[in-house]
Amino acid sequence: xxxxxxxxxxxVKENPVLRLMIxxxxxxxxxxxxxxxxxxxxxxxxxxxxxNWVIAAIRKWTPDEIRIPIFIIVISTFVTISDYIxxxxxxxxYAALGVFVPLIVVNCIILGRAEAFAYRNPVLNSILDGxxxxxxxxxxxxxxxxxxxxxxxxxxxxxxxFNTALAxxxxxxxxxxxxxxxxxxxxxxxxxxxVL
Amino acid sequence: MELFGIFFAALMINNIxxxxxxxxxSFFGVSTKIDTSVGMSFxxxxxxxxxxxxxxxxxxxxxxPFHLEFLxxxxxxxxxxxxxxxxxxxxxxxxxxxxxxxxIYLPLITTNCAILAVAFLAIDYRFNFLQSMVYSVGxxxxxSLAIVLFAYIRERxxxxxxxKWFQGYPIAFITAALMSLxxxxxxxxxxx
Numbered sequence: 001x002x003x004x005x006x007x008x009x010x011x012v013k014e015n016p017v018l019r020l021m022i023x024x025x026x027x028x029x030x031x032x033x034x035x036x037x038x039x040x041x042x043x044x045x046x047x048x049x050x051x052n053w054v055i056a057a058i059r060k061w062t063p064d065e066i067r068i069p070i071f072i073i074v075i076s077t078f079v080t081i082s083d084y085i086x087x088x089x090x091x092x093x094y095a096a097l098g099v100f101v102p103l104i105v106v107n108c109i110i111l112g113r114a115e116a117f118a119y120r121n122p123v124l125n126s127i128l129d130g131x132x133x134x135x136x137x138x139x140x141x142x143x144x145x146x147x148x149x150x151x152x153x154x155x156x157x158x159x160x161x162f163n164t165a166l167a168x169x170x171x172x173x174x175x176x177x178x179x180x181x182x183x184x185x186x187x188x189x190x191x192x193x194x195v196l
Numbered sequence: 197m198e199l200f201g202i203f204f205a206a207l208m209i210n211n212i213x214x215x216x217x218x219x220x221x222s223f224f225g226v227s228t229k230i231d232t233s234v235g236m237s238f239x240x241x242x243x244x245x246x247x248x249x250x251x252x253x254x255x256x257x258x259x260x261p262f263h264l265e266f267l268x269x270x271x272x273x274x275x276x277x278x279x280x281x282x283x284x285x286x287x288x289x290x291x292x293x294x295x296x297x298x299x300i301y302l303p304l305i306t307t308n309c310a311i312l313a314v315a316f317l318a319i320d321y322r323f324n325f326l327q328s329m330v331y332s333v334g335x336x337x338x339x340s341l342a343i344v345l346f347a348y349i350r351e352r353x354x355x356x357x358x359x360k361w362f363q364g365y366p367i368a369f370i371t372a373a374l375m376s377l378x379x380x381x382x383x384x385x386x387x388x
Contacts, residue, residue: 029217076270106309175376182369189361
């Protein structure tokens, strides 16, 4: 039961982007279309799950004083792996995501989960925590990506929905990212007030 | 002219906060008061200039000649973390006034992705040493400009009648959207 709770926490209740307000930079920068958003989510999920797994596995031999540098080394190893895999197999995606792939290393979600969860919990729970947090991140990122792509280009995952001339180009430009997330958060506030 | 182009593009056209979306955590986190945003700006200007110089030298002096480019992510983040500690010790001892002004923002800088991003971008753009210095000054100037302006707006906004659901972060995002729109207006200036 506790395993299910660890998996579930990240998806809605502690959603990293919309509730904890962390990991904002990649969320806003790569959400201009749904495919980029999905690619970024997969890269973050890979790094988060693998680093949670390794950090939980070595937690008993990690000296408390130098744990942060050790976390960073583990995380940057997986970031480098995903960086090179993406560069080799998905060059278009890599070009679109640009500097945000190496910047996964300073993504607050990953170091935050390493410190707050993986360092204190067994391997299986930590992997599930990583899966849950990645799903929560992906959910927020892809929904922002879909909203911006529909409103700004009239397409979803590259499929044309309506004439591009009717779309508001501002939504796929930088200001659109701020508008979308601001309105989305106000909407969540409203929903929460109704439920409680 | 070429250096001015790099500087102006970094400062305005590709403003690191409002157009490139890097270091947004600090943009929303420390912009509630003007004083804190000014302190953070000084810390960023100081650390970014030094760390981009050091990481340029490390990449072109050590990593590139030995074909160790794949170590770049790990090397840069450890270098920057160590460098911030050194700078903190140095300032505390040599320039205590400046140290007090920057206060708690220096250690926070380690997790500021703008510092790391500038180190990566200067390599990706294949800048030489002088260009990368000009670039980092431009980026940190753009950071300061955006965050201080944003703090002024947010201080005013604390008194404004805002709809209940938009209070707090949502209205801050909408404000950032309008500022971003204004900065978008610089696109194409001087043919950049």
